[in-house]
Amino acid sequence: MLKIFAIVLGKELRDALRDRRTLARLLIPAVIMGPLMLMVISNLVSSLEAQAEQREVMAVGIDNAPTLRNYLERQTYKIKTAPADYEEQLRKSRLNEPVLVVGQDFEKALADGDRPKLEIVSDSANQRASVGVRTLNKLVEGFAQERGGLALMLRGVPTGLLQPVEVHERDLASAQARASQITGMIPMFIIMAVLYGALTAALDSTAGERERGSLEPLLMNPVPHFALVLGKWGAVALLGMAVAVLANLGYVPAQDLIHNETLQAMFRFGPAEALRFLLLQLPLAAGLSALLMAVAIRSKTYKEAQAGSALVITGISLAPMVAIMNPGAEPFWYYLVPGLGQYTLMMQVLKGQALQFAPVATTVAGGIVLMIAGLAFVARSMRSAVAR
Amino acid sequence: MIRLDQISKRFVARTAGAAKQKNPFRRAAKQTVQAVDGLSLDAPDGRITGLLGPNGAGKTTSLRMLAGLLPPDQGRIGVDGIDAVAQPREALARMGILGDAHGLYPRLSARENIVYYGRLQGMDADAAAARADELARLLDMRALLDRRTEGFSQGERMKTALARALVHDPANIVLDEPTNGLDVLATRGLREALRHLRSPAGGAKCIVFSTHIMQEVEQLCDRVTVVAGGRRVAEGTVDELLAQAGCTRFEDAFVALAYGAPTRNGDA
Numbered sequence: 001m002l003k004i005f006a007i008v009l010g011k012e013l014r015d016a017l018r019d020r021r022t023l024a025r026l027l028i029p030a031v032i033m034g035p036l037m038l039m040v041i042s043n044l045v046s047s048l049e050a051q052a053e054q055r056e057v058m059a060v061g062i063d064n065a066p067t068l069r070n071y072l073e074r075q076t077y078k079i080k081t082a083p084a085d086y087e088e089q090l091r092k093s094r095l096n097e098p099v100l101v102v103g104q105d106f107e108k109a110l111a112d113g114d115r116p117k118l119e120i121v122s123d124s125a126n127q128r129a130s131v132g133v134r135t136l137n138k139l140v141e142g143f144a145q146e147r148g149g150l151a152l153m154l155r156g157v158p159t160g161l162l163q164p165v166e167v168h169e170r171d172l173a174s175a176q177a178r179a180s181q182i183t184g185m186i187p188m189f190i191i192m193a194v195l196y197g198a199l200t201a202a203l204d205s206t207a208g209e210r211e212r213g214s215l216e217p218l219l220m221n222p223v224p225h226f227a228l229v230l231g232k233w234g235a236v237a238l239l240g241m242a243v244a245v246l247a248n249l250g251y252v253p254a255q256d257l258i259h260n261e262t263l264q265a266m267f268r269f270g271p272a273e274a275l276r277f278l279l280l281q282l283p284l285a286a287g288l289s290a291l292l293m294a295v296a297i298r299s300k301t302y303k304e305a306q307a308g309s310a311l312v313i314t315g316i317s318l319a320p321m322v323a324i325m326n327p328g329a330e331p332f333w334y335y336l337v338p339g340l341g342q343y344t345l346m347m348q349v350l351k352g353q354a355l356q357f358a359p360v361a362t363t364v365a366g367g368i369v370l371m372i373a374g375l376a377f378v379a380r381s382m383r384s385a386v387a388r
Numbered sequence: 389m390i391r392l393d394q395i396s397k398r399f400v401a402r403t404a405g406a407a408k409q410k411n412p413f414r415r416a417a418k419q420t421v422q423a424v425d426g427l428s429l430d431a432p433d434g435r436i437t438g439l440l441g442p443n444g445a446g447k448t449t450s451l452r453m454l455a456g457l458l459p460p461d462q463g464r465i466g467v468d469g470i471d472a473v474a475q476p477r478e479a480l481a482r483m484g485i486l487g488d489a490h491g492l493y494p495r496l497s498a499r500e501n502i503v504y505y506g507r508l509q510g511m512d513a514d515a516a517a518a519r520a521d522e523l524a525r526l527l528d529m530r531a532l533l534d535r536r537t538e539g540f541s542q543g544e545r546m547k548t549a550l551a552r553a554l555v556h557d558p559a560n561i562v563l564d565e566p567t568n569g570l571d572v573l574a575t576r577g578l579r580e581a582l583r584h585l586r587s588p589a590g591g592a593k594c595i596v597f598s599t600h601i602m603q604e605v606e607q608l609c610d611r612v613t614v615v616a617g618g619r620r621v622a623e624g625t626v627d628e629l630l631a632q633a634g635c636t637r638f639e640d641a642f643v644a645l646a647y648g649a650p651t652r653n654g655d656a
Contacts, residue, residue: 007507011496018495213489217549220455220485221508222477386457386489 004223008231009238016201016239030196031246034189035254042258048131051097057136058082058095061102067110068102068118071143090123097132098122100140110147186269187346188320190247190277191339194285195292195313197243198236202292205232206378207305210297216386229379233290233371240285241278248274248281268352276349280360283367284342288316290374291338297381319343335362338370389594390437390454390483390560392429395463396618397449398422423449425618426463433559434592436582438609440599442646446618447598448488451564455485467560481509484558486566490549494538498529498548501537502555509556516555523551526584528577543574550578554585560594561585567604579608586610602639616646 017023055075060082062069072079082099089095101119103109109116120136122129149159209215218228251269292309299305319339323330335341341363348355399421424446431437441447453460454467456476465472465479472479492501499520506516524530529547532540537548546566554561563582567575582597584590599605605612606626614622614629622629622645626638633641 004508007504011493011500011504014500015493015495209491212494213491214493215491216457216487216489217485217491217505217552218508219457220480220483220487221505222480222510223508224477383457 001224001227004227005231005234008228009234012201012205012232012235013238016204016235019200019204022200026196026200027243027246030193030243031250034186034193034247035250035257037185037189038183038251038254039257047096048128051128051132052135056080056097057100057139058086058097059100059102060086061104061106062100064104065102065106065110067107067147068140068143071146072139075139075142077139087121090121090126090129093123093126093128096126096128098129098136100136113151183350184320184324184347186251186350187277187343188317190244190281190346191284191320191342192313192317193247194240194244194281195288195316198240198285198289198292199309199313201236201239202289203296203302203305203309205236206293206296207299208302210299210385211301215382219383219386225382226375226379229293229375229382233293233375233378236293237286237289240289241282244281244285245278248277269350273349276355277346280342280345280349280363283364283371284338285367287338287367287370287374288312290371290378294374294377294381297378297385315339323347332359332362335359336366338363338366341366389433389466389468390429390431390562390596391464391466392427392450392454393464393466394426394428395424395450395453395460395465396422396426397424397446397453397458397461423618424453424460427615427618427620429596429613429620431560431594431596433594434586434588435610436586436595436597436608438597438599438605438612439615440602440605440612440642440646441615442600445615445646447615448564449618450615451485451487451562451596451598454562455483455487456480481556482558483560483562484553484556485562486550486553486564487562488564490546490553492537492540492545492548492552495536497534497536498524498540498544498551499533501548502552505552506555511556519555519557520551523554526581527551542569543571546570546574546578550581557591558593559591560596562596562598564598565600566597567599567601575604579604582608602642606638614642614645621645 056078057072058080062079062081069079083089083095086095086099090099099121101121103117106116106118118140120133120140122133124130145162148162152159152162209218219225252271252274255269291312295308295312296305299308316339319337320343322337322340323334323344330344334344341359345355345359345363401419401421427446427450429437429439429450439447439450449458452458454465454472456472456479459473467479468482470479470482492498493504496504499517502520502523503513503516506519507513511519520533521530524533527547527550529544529551532544532548537545540548546569550563550566561582566578570578582595585593586595597604597609609626611623611625612629613620622632624632629645630636630638630641633644635641635644
């Protein structure tokens with residue numbers, strides 16, 4: 001039994017590794033995608049932060065409003081003149097900040113109490129520009145409040161009347177919890193990497209074998225069918241795990257590529273985290289490999305099996321969505337769902353929390369149960385698959 | 389020595405006649421098909437036994453039962469005295485089967501394909517590799533041995549599959565329509581290889597050869613079993629079958645025996 005397992009495992013691995021083109025196409029998205037996304041996001045975050053720190057206001061016709069200019073400068077803002085075609089540039093995302101437009105008779109209308117109009121021009125499809133709208137709006141409101149307060153004071157009315165309620169904001173999110181909004185995609189990418197690593201080998205060794213007509217002669221060898229299945233599964237699971245290892249290692253250097261300091265401080269992914277991630281993924285790779293094989297063995301062709309496996313992939317990749325939609329809540333049943341359990345635990349690693357024994361043991365047991373059920377199904381289906 | 393004793397197999401299939409049904413969502417009715425109906429076959433060692441029958445006669449199903457892929461509903465299958473139903477693995481170890489499906493692994497070389505099966509048959513890697521060389525000589529495919537089977541022609545693929553089936557030097561060889569898609573030279577080569585395997589020098593193998601090509605039967609088989617409708621309708625040497633049907637041409641004899649049609653002697 002063990003010898004047959006080793007023979008089949010060796011053959012399947014050799015077979016899969018010779019398919020270089022498929023391997024390369026599978027490794028690129030699985031291994032590079034995540035770190036790349038992380039870098040892009042970190043760059044975006046940095047530029048947004050830089051924009052916030054700049055304390056600059058882009059304006060048109062600010063010369064018509066010396067009072068407003070005075071206020072802005074007192075708030076230590078620098079005023080830049082907007083280009084003439086700012087609307088066009090905003091639309092085309094070449095200009096990345098909102099523009100304050102001041103009318104010609106602003107100063108006079110202000111003095112007369114005619115409520116002059118100020119326009120804040122932005123494009124909500126231009127994300128960077130629309131991020132600045134809130135700041136600019138607050139700034140202008142501050143100016144309006146100051147003016148209103150002064151006018152009331154002149155008439156001997158306390159300014160507090162304008163603000164009968166005092167509002168304070170308090171953000172309870174920890175820095176790491178905030179970071180997990182961004183780093184939350186990493187476990188998802190890694191789970192996808194495991195799936196994609198196992199996918200081709202799983203389909204090739206089951207439905208592919210049927211389609212080629214090589215399953216029937218294979219079963220005519222005097223070996224226990226379960227040993228054949230086990231050998232095939234071993235190869236599939238090893239490939240899934242190998243891609244998982246590569247995907248994990250991909251994030252270790254990615255950490256150094258993150259230019260944003262805040263994000264870098266929040267995102268800790270060293271060798272220790274990578275190792276923990278990997279240990280969490282092993283049972284998942286084992287279970288998913290068997291699941292993919294079980295789905296594929298029922299299909300007569302590779303194409304049919306791909307359609308079936310798309311269902312598995314969608315299911316597993318949507319599972320973490322449950323956790324993303326309910327941030328903070330971690331009910332115990334999460335750990336029973338393959339994909340979701342691993343996702344939740346990986347997020348805990350990223351947040352720097354210590355892993356608890358019971359949840360980890362549950363996900364490991366879940367992976368093993370899935371594996372045994374899948375393999376038993378494949379072994380049972382193989383002979384009837386040939387006979388049909 | 390292979391002996392099939394009154395084996396039967398019945399399949400349950402769903403009828404495809406959806407067009408007749410008014411409701412397309414209703415599942416089609418079940419229908420049973422008696423694929424093999426009490427078939428017997430005796431294939432002694434040192435002989436080539438032909439299994440001749442029209443399409444759908446039950447040849448492939450019978451050979452699948454012999455290979456342990458399908459359990460027979462009734463009857464017994466013996467391979468060198470081993471009950472193939474009760475001890476399928478022991479029986480398979482004594483058989484080399486080239487079935488209806490004989491796909492190869494396209495990313496492995498012909499040699500790797502052959503050695504893989506040798507190892508599954510319990511041989512060690514060196515012995516299997518040596519055996520691959522020997523079979524390559526016998527089947528005239530030495531030039532192919534270290535090429536990947538990806539671009540092989542039909543004949544090259546068939547030779548590789550045959551070598552793979554024979555890697556463990558089985559005493560019993562079962563071939564299901566092995567000349568399908570082979571050209572004249574390849575067919576002739578295969579015929580010579582089978583004659584060699586039948587001879588005492590080649591190991592006096594028991595060879596069962598299923599086909600629907602008359603010419604092959606005439607040239608190769610020592611005895612012929614004619615199958616039709618899942619049962620044996622005639623058995624004997626080519627000459628005996630000719631005499632039994634009262635024909636001079638084997639094709640006519642086959643038509644008479646298999647279909648029960650009136651003989652059309654001399655009708656080309």
